[in-house]
Amino acid sequence: MDVMTAIESRKTTRAFLNKPVPKKDILEILNAARLAPSGSNLQPWEFWAVTGTEKDELVKKLLDEQNKVGITYSPGRGRPLNKRYIERSNSFAMKILPYIERAGINDPNWIIQGSLSFYGAPVVILILFDEESYSNEINLGLALQNILLSAHNKGLGTCPLGLPLAFGEMIRDHLKIPKNLKISNIVAIGYADTNNPINEFKSERVSLDEITKLIGFDKDK
Numbered sequence: 001m002d003v004m005t006a007i008e009s010r011k012t013t014r015a016f017l018n019k020p021v022p023k024k025d026i027l028e029i030l031n032a033a034r035l036a037p038s039g040s041n042l043q044p045w046e047f048w049a050v051t052g053t054e055k056d057e058l059v060k061k062l063l064d065e066q067n068k069v070g071i072t073y074s075p076g077r078g079r080p081l082n083k084r085y086i087e088r089s090n091s092f093a094m095k096i097l098p099y100i101e102r103a104g105i106n107d108p109n110w111i112i113q114g115s116l117s118f119y120g121a122p123v124v125i126l127i128l129f130d131e132e133s134y135s136n137e138i139n140l141g142l143a144l145q146n147i148l149l150s151a152h153n154k155g156l157g158t159c160p161l162g163l164p165l166a167f168g169e170m171i172r173d174h175l176k177i178p179k180n181l182k183i184s185n186i187v188a189i190g191y192a193d194t195n196n197p198i199n200e201f202k203s204e205r206v207s208l209d210e211i212t213k214l215i216g217f218d219k220d221k
């Protein structure tokens with residue numbers, strides 16, 4: 001798959017088959033993360049892949065915690081968003097809703113429950129930022145995109161997950177993650193359930209005009 005095709009056709013998967021992913025594929029995806037660029041080549045990261053009972057026990061703990069604490073969906077992490085971002089967030093929620101309903105789900109908290117259960121994915125990759133590098137977390141975004149695209153190239157679905165970070169300390173305790181490593185993102189990986197309508201959803205983007213400025217270019221060339 002060429003790079004542009006991969007970028008254009010990748011989308012988030014929110015329903016996975018209960019089918020194991022070969023370890024070889026996971027290692028190749030982790031290797032794609034390893035090859036990402038970073039400032040001064042510091043490579044301020046680690047990538048941990050979790051599957052099997054360790055992953056299942058983590059999901060159970062996350063859902064138990066959610067039952068006690070009850071976090072809500074909050075794109076601004078509790079801070080008020082400006083109009084532009086409220087509109088984008090509402091648009092996402094409105095547009096994904098019919099797909100959730102078509103999947104037969106009536107739970108308004110489904111995105112939260114789904115995220116905390118990694119949408120049933122057999123494997124998760126934790127993207128860990130080493131704060132002792134005094135580096136910039138933007139480096140980990142590059143590794144994240146390598147993971148998403150290399151998995152997509154293998155026919156695997158992914159969902160980057162920020163919501164479970166609300167219970168970051170619990171995840172740290174469960175997996176014994178050292179204090180210097182901050183959990184930056186968690187990626188659910190597996191084979192997409194193509195029969196589930198939720199996976200038909202394709203999110204939109206604002207137009208190129210709205211978010212770009214060309215400075216010093218000829219008008220018509």
Ligand SMILES: Cc1cc2nc3c(=O)[nH]c(=O)nc-3n(C[C@H](O)[C@H](O)[C@H](O)COP(=O)(O)O)c2cc1C
Pocket residue numbers: 010011012013014092111115159160161162163164185202203
């Ligand atoms: C940093 C980050 C965190 C995300 N966290 C979640 C999450 O917790 N739950 C979820 O369902 N999707 C999550 N997503 C997926 C986004 O909703 C999705 O990428 C966005 O709507 C664009 O859709 P696309 O990935 O299909 O292009 C996250 C994506 C990113 C990049």
